[in-house]
Amino acid sequence: MNPSAITALVDRWRPETHSFHLRTGEMTVTLQDMSLILALPVEGKQLCIDTSCEDWRGKMFDLIGKVPDDIVNKKGEKLRVSAGATFSWISQNFKTCPEGASQDVVKLYARVYVWYVITRTLLPDSSGNTAQWHWLKALTNMETKWSWGSAALAFLYRQERFPVGRPKVFDYKDYEDHGNQLRLPTWAYKWDVVSEFSGDPVAAYWNYTNEFDNLTPEQVEWEPYGPRSKFGDPLTFALNPACMMEATLWYMHCPLVCMWAVEHHMPQRVMRQYGLL
Template sequence: MDLLQFVLNFKGTPPWLNATALTALTDCWRPETHSFHLPLGEMTITLEDIAMITGLSIEGRALTEKVRSDGWRQQVAALVGVEPDPWTHETRKDPRPSGVLFSWIQRHFRKCPKDASPANVERFARAYLWNLLTQVVFPDGTGDTASWMFLDPLRDWDVKWSWGSAALAFLYRQLDGACMRSKPTSTLGGFVWALQVWMWECIPVGRNLSLPLEEPWSYPFDGDEERYPTIAHTWANVQWTSIAAMVWYKAYISELDMLTYE
């Protein structure tokens, strides 16, 4: 499945996102080129960046298979052992026709029993990965729903998927939409956590001060490359500020406009 290196990034507390800096950067995005247009030229987050920052695989089968939503509740039950309740309202349309609330996953799979059978451990592992992937890598605009389509690839542990490629494509799509929104309630979905780390690494704007790590990397390597920390680990502890967002937004836009090659 090749998800261990990615998962280890979230065994601790990930850094807070600088939403104001990300908003300023998003305003520089151009859907025509899938890149940020800056005074010094164009920049964009690449597959190599995704792999180095997150540990997600950029090799393997593409996540392009169509997933039919018919009977998705029964398919969820087959993979995690619990069937979501059907929508029973007579006049209102189901607001989540192909997914469950994150709170539903957390309620049913908060902690795996110590005496769980191997089959039950697999169900809890699927639910954990489903929750993590849909909250961090593939979140949509609702911010509260785990789509069924990202559970189905977890059916077979032996299949190697190119999660990194799917993550980057999904992020591009979310940026395409976000850069054209203007409402105060507009949001940015997709792999924002990876975009934030990339911005800190590549652009000296909105870069929070990286502090000494509170805890060292505590996972033994044992010669396994998947246990090595990713680039994101260097930003696991950053200094935060509480200055008004609009003040910072104007400052970040000015800094982006003044960027040079030096």
């Protein structure tokens, strides 16, 4: 992460509009990004469940068959810990599904894997090393169609975990889908990873501030995915079809719900990002 760039961006973020206010206009992360980068479903039930941690160990055991051991100090006293499991514990206990496992065991490992991915990338806690219990609770019934796209965006708006850096396409290789188009990559496969920051953070902050203050409309990549007619063009990039399945929902002006976080999606403020202005 680049703390200097993040700070310069946060200076220009307005929670009332959920957008960055720059001289050239407003910009923000939208449901379009949730679809094209992450291929997360937008349509579905709002992610809002009981977050009670009462008897969470017993309920976790019922769902995945294991629970972390109690942590005790040198005096033999149990230490108070967050309801959930550390990522290292999950990796140690559920790294590989046994060969020849039954369908129930496969579903169990799939549930843990989804829990791990969600809590590590989309909905992390402040510790950075724990998968919280209530996200596993949301996976009790794997058939429930949650709106993970709107939940992830609501969480992003609330936590202000912004991506940093201008998208840069790198020389990617052809992707083998093994005859299943849903195994094709999302747009994230095309973009290079922003390198980790190193340097004087104070000097870098002022450099970013000056760059933002002097930004002109000609320098802005309003449509980082290119013209919409080119999305997923097999002649340029074979995009996973799941990325475009809910394109009509990108323009919704609606509340986004993720447990305790309720934030508004306001695409009408950034229509240039959709190529509509």
